Amino acid sequence: MADAQNISLDSPGSVGAVAVPVVFALIFLLGTVGNGLVLAVLLQPSAGAWQEPGSTTDLFILNLAVADLCFILCCVPFQAAIYTLDAWLFGALVCKAVHLLIYLTMYASSFTLAAVSVDRYLAVRHPLRSRALRTPRNARAAVGLVWLLAALFSAPYLSYYGTVRYGALELCVPAWEDARRRALDVATFAAGYLLPVAVVSLAYARTLRFLWAAVGPAGAVAAEARRRATGRAGRAMLAVAALYALCWGPHHALILCFWFGPFAFSPATYACRLASHCLAYANSCSRDWLRPQQWECFPDGRGAKLPASAAPTPDGLDLPVAITHTSQTRDTASIVRIGN
Secondary structure, three states: OOOOOOOOOOOOOOOOHHHHHHHHHHHHHHHHHHHHHHHHHHHHHHHOOOHHHHHHHHHHHHHHHHHHHHHHHHHHHHHHHHHOOOOOOOOHHHHHHHHHHHHHHHHHHHHHHHHHHHHHHHHHHHOOOOOOOOOOHHHHHHHHHHHHHHHHHOHHHHHHEEEEEOOOEEEEHHHHHHHHHHHHHHHHHHHHHHHHHHHHHHOEEEEEEHHOOOOOOOOOOHHHHHHHHHHHHHHHHHHHHHHHHHHHHHHHHHHHHHHHHHOOOOOHHHHHHHHHHHHHHHHHHHHHHHHHHHHHHHOOOOOOOOOOOHHHOOOOOOOOOOOOOOOOHHHHHHHOOOOO
């Protein structure tokens, strides 16, 4: 997104001129359908999850789907236009608004992922003591804080971009001088990528460490069941953390390389920038198509995630204790945890 130009290095008949619309169309289609399904499941009146203490995860997943859907609907079509058209056709206001929304939703997604990782850590490590903290009211406050911080961090991008005339063409390009652009791009990398990834990695690492250590004297069968559940949890956690890091990492790496390393404009670097943008945008649609079963291994205090035989004896371990049989409604509600 940084240093985005409307000057295409592709000829109309090139591979890029064909591939770009196809890739962006797939991202738009998968993201709209996937996030729409998440919203439909979470917002159906029969779910009845909003008044339960354990529904904080549902609220965070809902917020993540809203941010992703806003990005897909409001930003992807215009970014596709940037890469396929020679000129910007939508005026200065839309130029500013689109890039503001790109970074607003990026920050909202990354901060929500960090909040989810902390929420999951508390649910697994302190399931009883965290129930008073992990309430829908506090989750809504956290979501409000996420959007407030996202708005504050993304506000500079309202003036970062503007329209300029390039011959007979109007382009949507960065309008700041290099020093200010470099400072904001570095700050965006630190606050919008490095910090959330660090929080997510630390929270999931501590959660996995606790799960592996919390075997207890429940017997060999219980230990093996817990290890299997831990393995599923590990794969889900790594997928959540790695997906965001891998999708957005190349984008930020290219921006840093542009400012601090050799970065000559050429068809090759243009292709790398385009690929990094597509990968970053794909993050908003890929989460929704992960296996919903991955969320069954995250205890949230509402239902059984381990077999009853795996319950630890009173040995001081604060392992999730909601290991009794749950109602069909709550088992069904656990299926919706597919967002991140």
